[in-house]
Amino acid sequence: MSSAFKPEQARIPPALALPTPPLNKAISFPLFTFKIGLCQLTVTPDKERNIKHARKAIEDAAQKGAQLVVLPEIWNSPYSNDSFPVYAEDIDAGHDASPSTAMLAEVSVQMKIVIVGGSIPERCGDKLYNTCCVFGTDGKLKAKHRKIHLFDIDIPGKITFTESKTLTAGETPTIVDTGICHDISFQELAMIYASRGAHLLCYPGAFNMTTGPLHWELLQRASSFGLASINGLFLVLVLAGLTSTLLVRAVDNQLYVATCSPARDAGAGYVAWGHSTLVGPFGEMIATTEHDEDIIIAEIDYSVLEQRRTNLPLPKQRRGDLYRLIDIQRRE
Numbered sequence: 001m002s003s004a005f006k007p008e009q010a011r012i013p014p015a016l017a018l019p020t021p022p023l024n025k026a027i028s029f030p031l032f033t034f035k036i037g038l039c040q041l042t043v044t045p046d047k048e049r050n051i052k053h054a055r056k057a058i059e060d061a062a063q064k065g066a067q068l069v070v071l072p073e074i075w076n077s078p079y080s081n082d083s084f085p086v087y088a089e090d091i092d093a094g095h096d097a098s099p100s101t102a103m104l105a106e107v108s109v110q111m112k113i114v115i116v117g118g119s120i121p122e123r124c125g126d127k128l129y130n131t132c133c134v135f136g137t138d139g140k141l142k143a144k145h146r147k148i149h150l151f152d153i154d155i156p157g158k159i160t161f162t163e164s165k166t167l168t169a170g171e172t173p174t175i176v177d178t179g180i181c182h183d184i185s186f187q188e189l190a191m192i193y194a195s196r197g198a199h200l201l202c203y204p205g206a207f208n209m210t211t212g213p214l215h216w217e218l219l220q221r222a223s224s225f226g227l228a229s230i231n232g233l234f235l236v237l238v239l240a241g242l243t244s245t246l247l248v249r250a251v252d253n254q255l256y257v258a259t260c261s262p263a264r265d266a267g268a269g270y271v272a273w274g275h276s277t278l279v280g281p282f283g284e285m286i287a288t289t290e291h292d293e294d295i296i297i298a299e300i301d302y303s304v305l306e307q308r309r310t311n312l313p314l315p316k317q318r319r320g321d322l323y324r325l326i327d328i329q330r331r332e
């Protein structure tokens, strides 16, 4: 009996080929190999201080060789529903209305680096979003990702948080050529990023003292197998929300995953887990830190992705006759 196995139909529309990173060394970024800087920042109620502090950390990371610098989820404001409306900025209105993103634009061009600007509360009309902006080496806004999966959790006595009280969910996956925190918990999103050709998934994420020890590392390592790219290449922005299905994701996606958390402040209303990390395409931990403020500098080599996908050719082994991933927005 002939088999109905059609690997090319495992994804609808079919997966894009992994883009080849440019090898032209005259282009400062992106390159095949480059250094990433993950700035695990302390965040205070003083917004002006948070902006200056983030700027200094980005400059330090760039001076240490980072060509791509990632900030944490909600780095200009305390992570709380009371704070989001107060600290929110109108990103589209620009400079004075958004001092946090104005700083990111300025420092990206000054240091000639790409910045995945963690996230800040964004005001747009009468709505608030948890939004990540990506700036290129020319200081231009390359992408704006609004957290798609709002973090609503209720584990009595441990952690209760309802982002949906104040925030509205974004509607679109973002590939920059770059998700936010709770987005990391959704394996389908990671698979879509991978099938659209991403090499690196970036998740600015503020896990807490309950979900951190339970899921943080597990989700990142699981995700790593699935995502994709920076640079011609796609850098996917996902705001943290990793889940137990990550193992599937890791094996499935074969990508780099970078997470960046705020540093832990035991006195804050929401206590962040810390442990910002870079994970490689086999789920290996390349670099990580504890919970204090820190800047991680680590190397990413995109040529490893092709090699890993040859070692373990998951894309060719998918059973399109039994299950399929449907990327609804791309299909439409």
Ligand SMILES: NC(=O)CC(=O)C(=O)O
Residues within 6 Å of the ligand: 073, 150, 151, 180, 181, 182, 183, 205, 206, 207, 208, 211, 212, 215, 239, 240, 241, 242
């Ligand atoms: N900030 C978040 O979205 C936190 C999260 O996802 C978690 O699991 O903790």
